[in-house]
Amino acid sequence: MSFKKFAAQANEVIKFALEEFDIKNKSYTITEPPKEDFGDLSCNVAFLLTKELQKSPYQIASLLVEQYRHYYNQNKQEFGYYISSVAAHESGYINFKANFDLIGNEISSDILENNLSFLDLGKHKKVIVEHTSVNPNKSLHVGHLRNVVIGDTLYRILKKTNHDVTVLNYVDDSGVQVADLLVGFLYLKFPIQPADKNIKFDKYCGNEIYVKVNELYEKDPTLIEKRKSLLKKLELGDPEINSFASKITLKVLTDQLVTCWRIKARYDLLNFESHIIRSDLWKKTFEKLQHEKIIAKETEGNNIGCWTFDSSDEGTKIIVRSDNTATYIAKDIPYALLKVGTIEDIFNYRIFAKQWDDTNLWSSTTDNSGNVTRPIFFPAEYSITVIDSRQTRLQNIIKEILNKLTQKANEYRHFSYGPVLLSSRTAKSLGIGGASEKSVQMSGRKGIYIDADFVLDTCYSKAKEETMKRNPEITGEDLEKTSEEIAISAIRYSLIKNDLEKEIKFDMIDSLSLEGNSGPYLQYAYARCCRLIEKSNAKSFYGDMNYLSSVIENRIIKHLSKFTIIIEDTINAMEPKLIAHYAYELATLFNIFYEKLPILKEIDTNISAARISLVEAVRLVLKVNLCLVGITPLDRM
RNA sequence: GGACCCAUAGUUCAGUUUGGAUAGAAUGGCUGCCUGCGGAGUAGUUGGUCGAGGGUUCAAAUCCCUCUGGGCCCGCCA
Numbered sequence A: 001m002s003f004k005k006f007a008a009q010a011n012e013v014i015k016f017a018l019e020e021f022d023i024k025n026k027s028y029t030i031t032e033p034p035k036e037d038f039g040d041l042s043c044n045v046a047f048l049l050t051k052e053l054q055k056s057p058y059q060i061a062s063l064l065v066e067q068y069r070h071y072y073n074q075n076k077q078e079f080g081y082y083i084s085s086v087a088a089h090e091s092g093y094i095n096f097k098a099n100f101d102l103i104g105n106e107i108s109s110d111i112l113e114n115n116l117s118f119l120d121l122g123k124h125k126k127v128i129v130e131h132t133s134v135n136p137n138k139s140l141h142v143g144h145l146r147n148v149v150i151g152d153t154l155y156r157i158l159k160k161t162n163h164d165v166t167v168l169n170y171v172d173d174s175g176v177q178v179a180d181l182l183v184g185f186l187y188l189k190f191p192i193q194p195a196d197k198n199i200k201f202d203k204y205c206g207n208e209i210y211v212k213v214n215e216l217y218e219k220d221p222t223l224i225e226k227r228k229s230l231l232k233k234l235e236l237g238d239p240e241i242n243s244f245a246s247k248i249t250l251k252v253l254t255d256q257l258v259t260c261w262r263i264k265a266r267y268d269l270l271n272f273e274s275h276i277i278r279s280d281l282w283k284k285t286f287e288k289l290q291h292e293k294i295i296a297k298e299t300e301g302n303n304i305g306c307w308t309f310d311s312s313d314e315g316t317k318i319i320v321r322s323d324n325t326a327t328y329i330a331k332d333i334p335y336a337l338l339k340v341g342t343i344e345d346i347f348n349y350r351i352f353a354k355q356w357d358d359t360n361l362w363s364s365t366t367d368n369s370g371n372v373t374r375p376i377f378f379p380a381e382y383s384i385t386v387i388d389s390r391q392t393r394l395q396n397i398i399k400e401i402l403n404k405l406t407q408k409a410n411e412y413r414h415f416s417y418g419p420v421l422l423s424s425r426t427a428k429s430l431g432i433g434g435a436s437e438k439s440v441q442m443s444g445r446k447g448i449y450i451d452a453d454f455v456l457d458t459c460y461s462k463a464k465e466e467t468m469k470r471n472p473e474i475t476g477e478d479l480e481k482t483s484e485e486i487a488i489s490a491i492r493y494s495l496i497k498n499d500l501e502k503e504i505k506f507d508m509i510d511s512l513s514l515e516g517n518s519g520p521y522l523q524y525a526y527a528r529c530c531r532l533i534e535k536s537n538a539k540s541f542y543g544d545m546n547y548l549s550s551v552i553e554n555r556i557i558k559h560l561s562k563f564t565i566i567i568e569d570t571i572n573a574m575e576p577k578l579i580a581h582y583a584y585e586l587a588t589l590f591n592i593f594y595e596k597l598p599i600l601k602e603i604d605t606n607i608s609a610a611r612i613s614l615v616e617a618v619r620l621v622l623k624v625n626l627c628l629v630g631i632t633p634l635d636r637m
Numbered sequence B: 001g002g003a004c005c006c007a008u009a010g011u012u013c014a015g016u017u018u019g020g021a022u023a024g025a026a027u028g029g030c031u032g033c034c035u036g037c038g039g040a041g042u043a044g045u046u047g048g049u050c051g052a053g054g055g056u057u058c059a060a061a062u063c064c065c066u067c068u069g070g071g072c073c074c075g076c077c078a
Helices: A002-020 A057-074 A100-113 A142-160 A176-187 A201-219 A222-236 A239-262 A273-278 A280-291 A328-340 A389-405 A424-429 A452-470 A476-496 A519-536 A551-561 A563-573 A577-596 A605-628
Strands: A041-043 A083-088 A094-098 A126-130 A164-171 A269-272 A295-297 A307-311 A315-320 A348-354 A360-365 A382-388 A411-417 A420-423 A439-441 A504-506
Touching (some): A002 A041, A002 A057, A002 A094, A002 A563, A100 A605, A142 A411, A142 A420, A142 A452, A142 A563, A176 A222, A176 A239, A201 A239, A269 A273, A273 A328, A280 A307, A280 A328, A315 A328, A420 A424, A452 A476, A476 A577, A519 A577, A519 A605, A551 A577, A563 A577, A577 A605
Parallel strands (some): A126 A382
Antiparallel strands (some): A041 A094, A083 A094, A295 A307, A307 A315, A348 A360, A420 A439
16 A cells, blocks of 8 residues: 555655765665654665765765755656655654655545455465364363464465465374373263263363373373273274264364354364374375385384484484384374375365354365365465474474475475463462462363363453443343453454464453453444444545544554555564554554544534545454454444 | 573563664553543553673664573473
8 A cells, every 4th residue: 555655755765866876786774763753754874874975874864865855856747746755854864754645545545445455465375274273182271272363363364365275173183182081981980971061071071081080190000001002092993992082072172163163263174183094194104204215214222113203403203113103293294295285185075064154164084975075175385383382393393304205395384382371360369389480381181271261251251241331222142242252352362462482471360351452442443433434424435635634644544554564564474463563553543533533523524524534444444454363343342 | 411482661562573763552550531423442640770791883672692580392292
């Protein structure tokens, strides 16, 4: 949008002025100044020329600006119409002010008439995003939620910018954690149904069985032997054990999906680890690794009898154990190969469920009934695996192996993020952690975590209370839906607004806040826009932006005109938080505008019409941004 | 022991990629603003040796080095 053109013209001006002094290939930057008094863009080139020209920055800046003025006076039509003024500042900067009349009218037609349909950055590039992938032995806690929210937000942003996105959820249904559950059901005789019928099955397994079984391992080591034998049976495909395990894991998975769908995540495909292990896929991968001499069988030393990979950075890693079972990392290799296209997709697929957004969720299947028309899932040109930073080393090894297998492996990226910790206050409320500790690691195994549904439920109650207080007329289903959407927005926003690589210190009380820099704040600004538009009775928005001249109006216009830049930055840097920050700033600017200037009550009809059009533009951009981060815009709240 | 990550206001965090003008929000505390288009808002105030030290530079929260503190990973676990 227009801000980019403005910046490009500022650059032209500098380039032109430099050429007049016969200076070429000088690098400089044009950035936004810290204060708006200075202008809308600033260039630092004068600082960089002090040695060459033996003059002060201010003298140089003045000379350059003079050159431009001189030229501009003679050739008004040539360039610079997005620029309203250029000035040398005493500090040495060259400051540009934008022509907001022009930019205002351009963005108003971009947004109001073209409906933001210009975001084709992907050009149908095929992208895979794998996220969630929670072991099917427990319910989700807030740590998992961060994964889901990051993954789903990536999906939304990529999709909106015209990438062909396939979302995968990998189900590790044959690992130790499932074996733990089997120990509980088969040896410790936990009933198949929880005593309390209201309790979700995933919570029953995670909170009661999984934690209890792990406690008992300490007291009764024979249970660990039992787990080991169950694990082996799982891997080798023992029919009875597998059918039972599959029943349990599917039930847990189904309940997990309820939570994921609740916060508006969605998937295209479930891949089951058991299917990969028992298919030819693993066999083929194993053969390929041997054939390409990427792995070797150890004939001496500690790892005798194992197939190992020599990583340049990580040393020797065992891929296949001496008892011929595959390690955790090994099981990920065929999946990665499938994603990037070095191995063929041999699976059959079936529709697993219909989702909240009316799309099909598919799943791999072991039977041969897969003769159905279905989407092509693999491979992708770019595949993203969302897993927390603790798995970085393993992901690096997988990448290293991929690169050895083929030079033209499509791009495989580990999308890393920091884990979620409990704040000391929240930990204390659970009876964990000393007074000195700043935060506490969650552990599903030890039962130290905040359950995802619990957070959502608590936030929902709070939102409901607040909504009733403010809007007594909202009742029944409307009230429930509104409260739920507010709760989701609070949680999603709090998990996406921070830097990816930093850990989040999750605090139960803070995260219930519906004020300040929060999801509901954004929704509130949007709802205000809606009410204004509704009350204006405007059918169309042809307000002339030339009538807007106050500082705050120009700040909004400027911010709106940067929308496409933010989207591009988000895609280039793969930083979903940029969208959240942009939306927050837009909401803040709008609230100030709303506070300071009359809109519907403005007497001058031209100004009023222009302001209403501005509100509509803000509303539309806010709406797109909210949807990108998975927050539902509400007309009322 | 080796690898990686983090450190900014009482608290939670932006800003570091690409060095630049008086380091910004939110929250907490205090004080204002609805006979105004929705107060989930807004205005003000309080609060900072940008972990420490050195270096590069006209200029460092930002780049480099050293150190300190915290985290995380390094298994024939997943």
